[in-house]
Amino acid sequence: MRIVVTGAAGFIGSHLAERLHRDGHDVSGIDCLTDYYDVRLKRRNAADLAAAGIPLLKLDLAEDDLRDALGDAEIVYHLAAQPGISTTTGFAAYLRNNIVATQRIIDAVRSSPRLQCVVYGSTSSVYGAHATDTEDTAPRPTSAYGVTKLAGEQLALAAWRDQRMPCCSLRLFSVYGPRERPEKLYPKLIRAIHEDSEFPLYEGSEQHLRSYTYVADAVDGLVAVLDRLPKVIGEIINIGCDTQITTGEGIAIVERIMGRQARIRRVPRRAGDQLNTLANISKARRLLNYAPRTLPEEGLRAEVEWFKTNVLGMES
Numbered sequence: 001m002r003i004v005v006t007g008a009a010g011f012i013g014s015h016l017a018e019r020l021h022r023d024g025h026d027v028s029g030i031d032c033l034t035d036y037y038d039v040r041l042k043r044r045n046a047a048d049l050a051a052a053g054i055p056l057l058k059l060d061l062a063e064d065d066l067r068d069a070l071g072d073a074e075i076v077y078h079l080a081a082q083p084g085i086s087t088t089t090g091f092a093a094y095l096r097n098n099i100v101a102t103q104r105i106i107d108a109v110r111s112s113p114r115l116q117c118v119v120y121g122s123t124s125s126v127y128g129a130h131a132t133d134t135e136d137t138a139p140r141p142t143s144a145y146g147v148t149k150l151a152g153e154q155l156a157l158a159a160w161r162d163q164r165m166p167c168c169s170l171r172l173f174s175v176y177g178p179r180e181r182p183e184k185l186y187p188k189l190i191r192a193i194h195e196d197s198e199f200p201l202y203e204g205s206e207q208h209l210r211s212y213t214y215v216a217d218a219v220d221g222l223v224a225v226l227d228r229l230p231k232v233i234g235e236i237i238n239i240g241c242d243t244q245i246t247t248g249e250g251i252a253i254v255e256r257i258m259g260r261q262a263r264i265r266r267v268p269r270r271a272g273d274q275l276n277t278l279a280n281i282s283k284a285r286r287l288l289n290y291a292p293r294t295l296p297e298e299g300l301r302a303e304v305e306w307f308k309t310n311v312l313g314m315e316s
Helices: 011-022 039-051 091-109 144-163 185-195 215-232 247-258 282-288 296-315
Strands: 002-006 026-031 056-058 075-078 117-123 167-172 198-202 236-239 263-267
Touching: 002 011, 011 026, 011 039, 011 215, 026 039, 039 056, 075 091, 091 117, 091 144, 117 144, 117 215, 144 167, 167 215, 185 198, 185 247, 185 296, 215 236, 215 282, 236 282, 247 296
Parallel strands: 002 026, 002 075, 026 056, 075 117, 117 167, 167 236, 198 263
Antiparallel strands: none
16 A cells, blocks of 8 residues: 655654565655654664665655645645644644644545555544543543644544545553653653763652553554555544653662663643543454554563663763
8 A cells, every 4th residue: 555654753653664664565654853852763764664665755745845745645644744732832832733733634645546544543542641541431531732633633533524635543551662752751761870960850750640551563454554444534543652651660670671760850740741541442452453562561661672772872
């Protein structure tokens, strides 16, 4: 199939593009290579894609003409976004990169005769502080990120409801693993332990419960859509791990792997953070035969090794 992945130089997008290419699909990527985090990491991902024979177009989804890049796509995986909960990112960036960009993708493909599905990469953040229920639960986001990702999701589903533009939305839960963004919990923790520097931990967050989902398991869910399109068009599906650990337990696992304890410094709680996520994946099991397999110890060991080789190695 002819597949385009947006955000292909990012964390999940690069893994997805490589997997689709290995599966024999005709894959290309789109990425703007923004400087939200170290662009060198995105360029390394882009180099890995190029080495695999996956072309990457540098385009701004909110401004550039997308017709040539998307016009012949059968599947579009839309993973590009303004990510995360940040005290330094203004609302305008979330509006531009999560809502405007999504609408422009919809406008570019809605009349394409080849289009079979736009797969929207959504997030558990749309549920709000407690993300434990089914997809039928009313969303209650507590952050600008969650609000604008929910809006993007509904733009795609509105195009399906009104004009039968085929789409589905997969809500991803706390994805981690190699290539994870450097401002996320585990990369920051790994660096702090390696450098024996202080690790800032939001007050009370060690008790937060999370469905940490290894990136390969998340990609399995994304790819499973391709063989089940008639079942998933118009649907919202949770993709995550249906077991949970506390953030404190995750920190302890990384400490064991690295053989050193973190020097934790408490900082004030972060507004909009989630307190409890537990992916209800009964619908994903039924529609996609989805079954996450990776235990936290295994996934975090892979992330630690990747970080040491690729991030710390890049800086040495």
